[in-house]
Structure formats: C-alpha cells, structure tokens
Amino acid sequence: MASNNGKSKSKLGQRRAYVTKRTHNGRRPSRLDSRTVTLADVGKLAGVSPSTVSRVVSNTIPVSPKVRETVERAIAELGYVPNRAARNLATSQTDSFGIVISEPVSQWVSDPFIAPLLFGIAEGLSETDIQLILIMASTRRDEERVQRYVQKGHVDGVILVGSHGSDPVLEQLVKSGVPMVFSGRPAIDIDVDYVDADHRNGARTAVNHLIAGGRRRIATIHGTLDMPSSHDKLDGYRDALIASGLPYDPTLVVAGNYNPTVAADAMRALLSQHPDIDGVFAASDNMAAAAISVIRDAGLRIPDDVAIVGYDGTPVAMATRPMLTTISQPIEAMGRAMAQLLLRRIAHPDDPTSHIIFTTELIARDSSGALDQNASRAGAT
Numbered sequence: 143m144a145s146n147n148g149k150s151k152s153k154l155g156q157r158r159a160y161v162t163k164r165t166h167n168g169r170r171p172s173r174l175d176s177r178t179v180t181l182a183d184v185g186k187l188a189g190v191s192p193s194t195v196s197r198v199v200s201n202t203i204p205v206s207p208k209v210r211e212t213v214e215r216a217i218a219e220l221g222y223v224p225n226r227a228a229r230n231l232a233t234s235q236t237d238s239f240g241i242v243i244s245e246p247v248s249q250w251v252s253d254p255f256i257a258p259l260l261f262g263i264a265e266g267l268s269e270t271d272i273q274l275i276l277i278m279a280s281t282r283r284d285e286e287r288v289q290r291y292v293q294k295g296h297v298d299g300v301i302l303v304g305s306h307g308s309d310p311v312l313e314q315l316v317k318s319g320v321p322m323v324f325s326g327r328p329a330i331d332i333d334v335d336y337v338d339a340d341h342r343n344g345a346r347t348a349v350n351h352l353i354a355g356g357r358r359r360i361a362t363i364h365g366t367l368d369m370p371s372s373h374d375k376l377d378g379y380r381d382a383l384i385a386s387g388l389p390y391d392p393t394l395v396v397a398g399n400y401n402p403t404v405a406a407d408a409m410r411a412l413l414s415q416h417p418d419i420d421g422v423f424a425a426s427d428n429m430a431a432a433a434i435s436v437i438r439d440a441g442l443r444i445p446d447d448v449a450i451v452g453y454d455g456t457p458v459a460m461a462t463r464p465m466l467t468t469i470s471q472p473i474e475a476m477g478r479a480m481a482q483l484l485l486r487r488i489a490h491p492d493d494p495t496s497h498i499i500f501t502t503e504l505i506a507r508d509s510s511g512a513l514d515q516n517a518s519r520a521g522a523t
Contacts (some may be wrong), residue, residue, distance in 0.1 A: 179222045188216035199475070215471065238273045239263075239484060240297035242288055244312075245302040246280045249401065254427065254456035255473060258326065260362065262477020263301060270485070272298075289315050299484045305329050307368035321487045323480050327370045327497075335487055337498045339471040341371045344502035345378025348423045348451040348469050351504055353386050355511045357421030357449055361394040361412050363433060364407050365425045375425045383451045394419070398429040405429035409436040420448055426461045427452040427468055434462050445511035455505055464508035471502050 147471065181192040181199075188195065190213060197205050205213075206225040216222075223461045241263065243256070264274060275297060279288045292300055292315060299321035305312060305327050316322060316332050324336035352360050365372035376395070383390050396412055398405030405424065412419055422437075424430035430452030437448050443465055444450060452459055455470025479498050486493070 159503050174261075179220045181222075182220050184213065184216045184220060187220060188213045216448070219249075219307040222255055227289075232518025236296060236298050237271050238275050238293060238297050239267070239481075240275045240277045240290075240300045241280050242277045242287070242300055242302045244279045244302065244306060246357050247278060250483065252428075253400075255454055257476045258456075258473040259303065260477075262474035264477075265474065265479045266478035267485075285312065289318075290517050292320050293318050299323070301325060301329075301354070301480050301484060305369070306366065321484060321491065323484045323487065324370070325476070325480060329368060329370055333495050335483050335495050335497070337476050337483060337500070339476065339500045339502050341374035341502070342378040342381070344453065344469040344471065345375040345423065345425070346382045347502065347504050348453065348467075349379050349382035350386070351467070351506065351510060352421040352423065352449055352451060353382065353477060355421075356447075357389060359394070359416065359419050360421035360423060361387070361397055361416065361419050363398040363401045363408050363412075363422065363424045363429050365398065367397070372425060379423055398424065398426075398432075400426050402432035405430040406436050410440075413437070413440055413442075422448060422450040423453050424450065427454045427456045430463055430466055430468070430509075431458050431462050434464075449510045451510050455503070459505070459507070462509065467510035468506045469502050470505050472500050477498055491503055521523065 181195045185192040185195045190209060194205060194209065195216075198210050199217075235268075240246075241260065246255070250449050259500055260274075260276075267274070277288055277291070279285045288306070291297075297320075300315075301323050302312070303325040305324060305326065305328050312334065313330055316330075316334055322334060322344075324334055326338045327336055328334055343508075349360060360379075360383070362376070364376055367373065394412070395418060396408040398408050401485055405428070409422070412422075422433055424433055430450055432445060433450060437450070442448050450466070452466045452468040454473070455468050455472075456473075458467040459466035479500075483496055484496065486496075
C-alpha cells in the first residue's frame with residue numbers, strides 16, 4: 143500500500159510533464175481547457191482505472207477514502223469537469239424535480255401561500271445542481287398529461303401541491319413508484335411522504351383567541367372540503383367551541399373554498415342570516431381579507447362589532463385595515479423540508495415514509511381586538 147501511495151504522489155508530482163505531452167502546441171492546459179480532460183487522463187494521473195474515477199465522480203458505488211482522495215486530487219489538478227449529460231444518460235437521471243400544482247391557474251397565481259413555498263423548496267435545493275420544473279395540473283386532462291410526462295422519466299421526483307379528493311390519475315402516479323412528496327396530508331389513502339402543519343391545533347388556537355376576547359357568536363369560513371387541511375381546521379373550530387361550553391351551530395359554518403369572491407359572498411350571507419355574529423375565523427388570509435371588506439361595507443366596526451382571525455401568516459395579513467390577526471404556518475421552512483425529504487427518498491428509496499408536521503403560531507393584531515385585550519390584561523395587573 144505504501145508503494146502505491148508513493149506511486150500516486152510521484153505521478154501527481156509529474157503533472158507538468160505529463161500534461162505537456164497531452165496538449166497541442168506545447169501549451170499546458172488551463173481550466174478553460176478542462177473539456178479536453180477525460181476519465182482516462184484522471185485515472186492515469188491518479189494511478190487507478192477510468193471506471194474507478196467514474197465511481198468517484200458519480201458517487202454510485204463506494205470506494206475507499208484513500209482512493210477517493212487521490213482521485214479528487216487528480217481531478218483538481220487537471221481541472222476535470224464531468225460530462226453531466228453523459229452521466230445522466232447512463233444513470234437515467236435528469237437533475238430536475240417537478241412541482242405539480244393541482245389548482246386552477248387563476249387561483250394559484252394570486253395565492254400568497256405559493257410563492258414562499260416555492261422559495262423554500264428552491265432554497266432546500268440550493269446546494270445541489272437540481273432544477274425545478276413548474277407543472278400545471280388544473281384539469282383532468284392536465285393530470286393525465288402530467289402522469290405521462292413524469293412516468294417517461296423527465297423528472298427525478300415530484301412535489302405535489304394542492305391535492306384534492308380521490309383522484310385516480312394521481313393514485314396511478316403514486317403507484318408508479320416515482321419518488322414523490324406531498325405538500326399537506328394527501329386526500330387519498332396512500333403511504334407517501336408529506337409535509338404539513340398542525341391545522342387542527344392552529345384553528346383551535348384562533349377560535350380560543352376570539353373566545354378569550356369575549357366573542358360568543360363565532361362563525362367560520364372554511365376551505366374546499368376535498369382537502370384534509372379544511373377538515374382539520376373545522377375540527378379545531380369545533381373543538382374550541384365545545385371546550386368553552388359554546389354551542390356548535392352548523393348555520394355559522396360556510397364555504398369560502400379558498401376563493402376571495404366566494405368568501406365575500408359567504409360573509410354577506412352570514413351577516414344577513416346572523417346579524418348577531420361577533421367573531422369570524424377564516425381558513426385563509428385571502429378569505430379573511432375579503433370578509434373584512436364585506437364587514438366594513440356593512441357599516442360594522444372591526445373589531446368592536448366583529449372580530450376576525452385569518453390563517454397562513456402571509457403578507458396579505460399586513461395589508462388589511464385593520465391589520466389581520468392570523469395563524470402563521472412556517473411556509474418557507476415547510477418548502478425546504480419537502481425538498482430535503484424528496485432528496486432523501488431518492489437516495490434511500492426503501493426507507494419508511496416520513497410525515498413532518500410543523501407547529502403554527504398566533505400573530506395577534508388589531509382585527510381581533512388584540513391590543514384592547516392586552517390593555518385590559520395590563521390594567522388588571
């Protein structure tokens with residue numbers, strides 16, 4: 143072994159003479175000439191076979207630390223740059239992840255949740271060479287097209303955002319074995335990696351905050367019921383009412399479907415049918431902002447007459463007047479976790495599935511009377 147190491151060191155020490163013979167016009171190559179350096183060149187300098195160099199470069203088969211160090215020194219000496227296209231062709235890798243968004247384009251482009259999620263995913267891949275491909279799947283035809291695209295191997299893995307209900311196309315995509323991570327608990331009964339927030343506890347916290355402020359007729363504007371997160375938030379809403387001894391009135395539960403226009407109509411219906419409402423929990427900041435506009439148009443004061451809490455913790459909550467109390471979920475951190483989870487799934491395909499659940503946080507602002515509540519508590523002390 144000592145003689146082999148000596149041989150490698152000797153060859154590395156002879157780099158100038160060796161490289162001079164490999165170039166034209168008697169000129170030593172610079173890093174700009176690295177395209178001319180081959181696996182065989184690196185192997186000759188390191189004293190190993192080209193196949194061993196390939197194993198070090200692709201990191202597909204373990205090699206000893208000493209061999210890896212010697213090969214990496216030779217790579218650095220010669221300025222060798224791997225031919226990524228050739229490696230990808232050999233390993234069937236694309237160095238790309240697909241982000242499939244199962245929402246109508248008109249809705250997701252205005253959804254303040256999407257941008258920080260994408261930023262988090264990109265940040266989670268920042269130290270890799272992986273590129274992101276945004277794929278729309280808002281119709282059944284789109285989903286079938288996405289299924290064909292993914293199954294043909296155009297991406298190495300998929301992050302699925304906005305899964306709705308029982309979808310046979312998505313079920314087939316999951317069953318195909320393509321590495322996949324869901325944003326949120328999937329609506330279909332499958333064993334798959336996913337990242338989510340504790341929405342039930344988040345909703346419970348929101349309603350408890352309204353109750354603590356003296357609100358007793360609390361309505362909720364919920365999201366689409368083919369998404370598990372919507373059911374979780376409804377369960378949290380109900381939990382808080384029951385725990386406080388307040389009746390659960392199903393007529394105070396209305397659908398906003400995560401659409402501001404639908405949410406505004408729902409708020410108008412609530413005020414018409416229940417003029418005694420004094421609190422509202424909206425399942426997204428967008429829907430809460432729409433509800434605020436309707437409440438103010440009705441001549442009611444926020445929070446004096448009606449207090450309101452939103453959900454997500456997006457910049458929308460800072461733009462409303464009064465500013466919106468919201469339940470914040472760490473969207474960027476969730477995106478980073480999705481990217482890391484997909485990388486882990488590809489590296490270890492046989493590992494058990496992982497479910498990562500993030501906690502939420504109440505951000506109290508004027509829309510719920512938070513300042514008045516704080517002043518009252520200060521006065522009591």
